[in-house]
Amino acid sequence: MKITVPATSANLGPGFDTLGIAVGIKNQVIIKPSKFHSVSLRGEGSNNPVLKDNNMFLAIFNDFYNNLSTKKRFFRFEFINEIPLSRGLGSSSAVIVSAIASAYAIEGIKLSKEKLLNLALAYESHPDNITPAVMGGFNVATVQDNEVKYIKKEIPKHLVAVVVVPNRPISTQLSRKTLPYKYSKDDAIFNLSHGSLLTAAFMTENWEMLKIASQDKFHQSYRMKQMPELFEVQKMALKSGALMSTLSGSGSTLFSIAYRNDAKKIETVLKEKFPHFKVFTTHFDNTGVKIEY
Incomplete structure (x- = not known):
């Protein structure tokens, strides 16, 4: 079987810990029956010996598989990673x-x-x-009584x-420590109003509103100061025609949305200006996790 999960960009400016979107690059894991346990890794992270055994995946998989199954079976896990590690995607x-x-798919247990x-x-x-993964x-999402409550909107193909993926990461844990312990009432209102406007813009497909609606006072500037060139990436993306440009998650990736017809120009400008960063254009993913047998 093959399980595919898309990359995601969270926050989208003012939607701190609330808004997220699924992006076209993905990670795949192919699972095959085997006479003994084995793991292979291609793509992102393949040169990192610590990740060769993909310990996080195996630990979580084993937690569920051992609870769901009474059989002792061995598998070959083949990981094909497109999502950059520790870059906010x-x-x-x-x-x-x-x-x-x-774990559920292997046991043939239906999981909504x-x-x-x-x-x-x-x-x-x-x-x-x-x-969004x-x-x-x-997606607009919140947690209530230990359950995720969400509303989804599909992104049109145009x-x-x-x-823009920088050549070094920003630690999520460290970047959270850079954030203020308290926020002013004005900043809270600013983010509440812009997050609401951003959500409304997505739901009504008012794409021209994204540039204004994606402004933030809660986290972006504090985190981007750890990598000051990100301010210039953001400025150049918007100047070249991006509809919005925000820090992806806690960074270090800078994520922009554009009309398909404008994307090539934006990508070319950013590649020329930031040759040491990885710059690419991709579609959005409206499917999320996918299991194929």
């Missing part, structure tokens, strides 16, 4: 979602996406990455993502 969420989905999402919540307490599309 939801690589951890992809691992969590694929591990849980794999809603249940999968809520099982993933035990490993990722914020719903902004795991929700499971559901695809743009919109694409222009993604």
Whole structure:
């Protein structure tokens, strides 16, 4: 079987820990019966010996598989990773979602996406990455009584993502420590109003509103100061025609949305200006996690 999970971009500016969107690049795990346990890894992280055994995936998979199955079986896990590690594109969420989905699929137990999402919540307490990873599309999500409550909106094909991946990470844990302990009333109102406007813009497909609606005062500037060139990436993306440009999750990736016809120009400008960063254009994923036999 093959389990595919898309990359995700969380926060989208003002939607701190609340808004997320699924992006076209993906991680795949192919699982085959085997006479003994084995793991192979291709793509992102393949040169990192620590990740060769993909310990996070196997730990979560084994937790569920051992509870669901009475059989002792061995598998070959083949990981094909497109999602950059520790760059704010939801690589951890992809691992969590694929591990849980794999354990259920191997046992032939039907698992709804809603249940999968809520099982993933035990490993990722914020719903902004795991929700689009499971559901695809743009998602507004919150947690109520240990359950994710969400609304999804599919992204039309004439919109694409222009993604800039720096050559070094920003630690999620460390970047959270840079954030203020308290926020002013004015900043709270600013983010509440812009997050609401951003959600409304997605739901009504008012794409011209995204540039204004995606402004933030809660986290972006504090995190981007750890890598000051990100301010210039954001500025150049918007100047070149991006509809919005925000820090992806806690970074270091800078994520922009553009009309398909404008994307090539934006990508070319960013590649020329930032040759040491990886720049690419990709579609959005409206499907989320996918299991194929």
